[in-house]
Amino acid sequence: MTSFLSLVGKRALVTSGTKGAGKATADLLRELGAAVFTVARNAPDDRSDAMFIAADLTTAEGCERVAAAALDRLGGIDILVHMLGGSSAPGGGFAALTDAHWERELALNLFPAVRLDRALVPAMTAQRSGVVVHVSSIQRLLPLPEATTGYAAAKAALSTYSKALSKEVAPQGVRVVRIAPGWIETEASVQLAERVAREAGTDYAGGKAMIMASLGGIPLGRPAKPEDVANLIAFLVSDRAASITGTEYVIDGGTIPTV
Structure with missing residues (x-):
């Protein structure tokens, strides 16, 4: 019986790929046959291997190193999953957020995707195939003013950027999709x-x-399990989703209360 979903021969980069939904995604893509290169700030269990690089993606230099290493070790790129994200901003509402807090939220939740796409998507358009997944958040639609204003705004910016990128590169055979998890x-x-x-x-x-x-x-x-998110991503990057681009898939257990 033919497998419903296979990623044999695909080359993938998964950011924040050593914990949580990032690790679950990297593990599943490997299980389905893809060669998977991962990046995180620190190596898991203080160990490293040829398919992992430790780097700080909140810096331009870190993104450049990762893009170069991914192309070198994979020989090209077919799947790019931007899992990196989070927030370190304090509670207290908008007035508690300084310029430094805002800059950190954008540096973590927006710029790594922008920089890595700029470095890697041209290789996809040149081969006229590839899939980019931007992991947004339901917070862009459902911000919590006490604590997540900066994070939610950064994810909203990521979503808008993602939509624009999808419209630009779809004619060259590259699909760009978003997923918006709730609590994982x-x-x-x-x-x-x-x-x-x-x-x-x-x-x-x-x-x-x-x-x-x-x-x-x-x-x-x-809440969603990391594996739930990985399952959705695996489908979206597969050939089974070949006509899907420019859209967002919410995976939140029904948290968002509106249509």
Whole structure:
């Protein structure tokens, strides 16, 4: 029986590929036959190999190193997954955000994608094939003013940029898609739920419930698993999704309450 989905012969770069949804995505792409090059700020378990590079993608120099290494070690690029993202901004609303906070949010959530695309997408257009996945967030549609204004605005900018790129490169055979996760139960989110639980004097399940309530609820009743996100990405980068470009797929358990 023929496999429904295969990535044999494909060459992929996955950023933030050593933890959470990034690791799940890199692992699944490899399982489906792709050669996968990953990047993160630090090597997993203090080890490195030929298909991993440690780099700081918030800098132009880091992006240049990663792009050059990916092309050198893969011999080309077919799939580019921009998983990197996050926020270190303080709570306190808009007035608590300094220029430095805003610059950090953009440096982490927008510029790495812009820079790596600029370095790698021309190779895709030259071969007239390739897929770029920008991982946005439902926060661009559902910002939490107390704590995620900068992050949400940066992800909104990423989404707009992604749409423009898709329109530009589709005629050259390159697809550009976005996914917008809600809360993903990664190592970091587990730690957050545990901290919330301790502060509230409850257990982990109680901490998860409090976070879900802060998002307005998750109708599915649970956050997404990293593997859920990986499964969606694997489909979108495959030939099974050959007519899909320029659009966004929300994976949030129903969190966004509107059409």
